[in-house]
Amino acid sequence: MGKTPSINLLKTKNAGFIDRFITWAITAGRVVVIVVELTALSAFLYRFSLDRQLIDLHSKIKQEQAVVSYLKDSEETYRNLQNRLFLASVFGSQGSEKVKTLKDVVSFTPSGMIFNNLTISEDRLRINANLNQVSSLSDFVKSLKNYSKIKNVSIDKIENKPSAAVITVSITAILKSENLYENIK
8 A cells, every 4th residue: 555645734844934833823722722621621610519509508598497487486485585574674673562463463373273364554463374173263263352452353254175174264353552542432
């Protein structure tokens, strides 16, 4: 077989400035193309790592949102408790006699009684509670009637809930007036 013909546009013998420049440009062009391709490939791979981080951050945000929504009720309860403690401290500094009355009424609480609401105003004490037994209710009402700061006790509502084994009761107690003029009437 014979020699295959080849085409060479560059002169190898007695290369002039143009020939050397073309050789350098082709070599430099190859280097530039390789560098550009490596840069594009590395940017493409870096994009995958950024996408992975973005997906991880989205899943972490969803997890944190789930935790926040789970703790929302606890946060509301905590804030409600803080507000009530603040009001109690203000109330305690302004009406220590009422605080003493509330403490005394709470001390009358028999076992098995749970307060749902205990409100004191200028002349009334309102109690909403759950009890296990009727005898506990009668003991509590007797204690209220015998208390020196209560003028009158009335049971507003009694509801028996046998399915929950609970008696729900609403009691209103009229407080004796602390004003000397009203006590004379």
